[in-house]
Amino acid sequence: MTSQKVFTYPLFGLGFRAFFALAALSALILVVLWNAMFKGHLPIDNYFSNNLWHAHEMLLGYSVAVIAGFLLTAVKNWTGRATLTGDQLAGLCLLWLYGRIVPFYSGMLPDGLIAAIDFAFLPALAYQISKPIFQTKTYSGLVFIGILLLLMLGNGFIHADILGYTENTAWLGVQMVVATMILLILVIAGRVFPFFTERGTTGTLIIKNPLLDNLSIAAAALFFALQLAGVAGTALAFAAIAAAIVNTLRVKGWYVQKIWYVPLLWILYVGYGWVILGFLLSALAAYSVILPSLALHAFTIGGIGVLTLGMMARVSLGHTGRALKVGNTMAIAFGLINVAVLFRVLLPIAFPGWYGILVYISTLAWLAAFALFTFVYAPILTNARVDGQEG
Numbered sequence: 001m002t003s004q005k006v007f008t009y010p011l012f013g014l015g016f017r018a019f020f021a022l023a024a025l026s027a028l029i030l031v032v033l034w035n036a037m038f039k040g041h042l043p044i045d046n047y048f049s050n051n052l053w054h055a056h057e058m059l060l061g062y063s064v065a066v067i068a069g070f071l072l073t074a075v076k077n078w079t080g081r082a083t084l085t086g087d088q089l090a091g092l093c094l095l096w097l098y099g100r101i102v103p104f105y106s107g108m109l110p111d112g113l114i115a116a117i118d119f120a121f122l123p124a125l126a127y128q129i130s131k132p133i134f135q136t137k138t139y140s141g142l143v144f145i146g147i148l149l150l151l152m153l154g155n156g157f158i159h160a161d162i163l164g165y166t167e168n169t170a171w172l173g174v175q176m177v178v179a180t181m182i183l184l185i186l187v188i189a190g191r192v193f194p195f196f197t198e199r200g201t202t203g204t205l206i207i208k209n210p211l212l213d214n215l216s217i218a219a220a221a222l223f224f225a226l227q228l229a230g231v232a233g234t235a236l237a238f239a240a241i242a243a244a245i246v247n248t249l250r251v252k253g254w255y256v257q258k259i260w261y262v263p264l265l266w267i268l269y270v271g272y273g274w275v276i277l278g279f280l281l282s283a284l285a286a287y288s289v290i291l292p293s294l295a296l297h298a299f300t301i302g303g304i305g306v307l308t309l310g311m312m313a314r315v316s317l318g319h320t321g322r323a324l325k326v327g328n329t330m331a332i333a334f335g336l337i338n339v340a341v342l343f344r345v346l347l348p349i350a351f352p353g354w355y356g357i358l359v360y361i362s363t364l365a366w367l368a369a370f371a372l373f374t375f376v377y378a379p380i381l382t383n384a385r386v387d388g389q390e391g
Helices: 015-038 050-079 086-105 111-135 139-162 170-200 210-228 233-254 257-261 263-286 292-318 328-350 352-382
Strands: none
Touching (some): 015 050, 015 086, 050 111, 050 139, 050 170, 050 292, 111 139, 170 292, 233 263, 263 328
């Protein structure tokens, strides 16, 4: 009797499988831990302060895991060259996992070692996806290397502050990471939204507008650059409104009414809508009409959270040879994650006195959405392709 080696299981057959699985589990575990910390039920020593840990882990833990799974899979498609599989993929996953664990060993491990373990993941990922890009001279993919370098810089600002090398750069680093991820979303949206819409709706032809694509990214980049530079008031508000307008025009050019019959499409468009709302709320926050944290969470829970859930759902189906359709369970999950954004971002504006209960309901909706995703997609991610192909 022979036993199958662990690293030959389908879970390690391609980057999206292992990292989407880790992302789904971390979306549950990290939020449960944060809820306990937020309520004071889990007073634990950590390398990060509580608020900074939450921000760091949801961005550079959960979100980066989704990015890793997407890029390791997409780069293979773009270049025709293999990316990490088997034990090498497992090794990269372990590096990501160690980064989530070691902050809880503060006081037992040197802070420099904790920082080095967490920081090492993004350079390792950038190196692995750069190899097939340079081998095949697919230089259009270098934009994603640039994105990873910006994420590394933001993470570096966070750790430099904690280690005492800089002062007051941790939240600057968080802002830089959020800005970079939103720009990444806008870049990827231009590549996939028109294609997905044509594939998912019969008789649809999307005419791309390169000028509008470039303007939408440039306007967003200008807004984030001003924000990172500490600009406030009218200048920041106008930049935010300009980014909202240009991105609305952009997504309007892709929109067809038929998307509302296809959950794998409407979840992406709604996620883009939360990004646009994030710009509008940022304009209000620039005048201190609302708290900046509400605009921030429109970008993070709304833009990043909704879009990553939608992208994981679609990519996992397409790359396991399955039909690009989801059932009622995932449609409910898509609805629940939007409920989470509603209760975390919009309702606190109308009912500020209910902030605590609204955040709690948002947390429950988030957990329910990712619990349903895990239930539906665990068998998909851990079993071989249904068409018999590799990956």
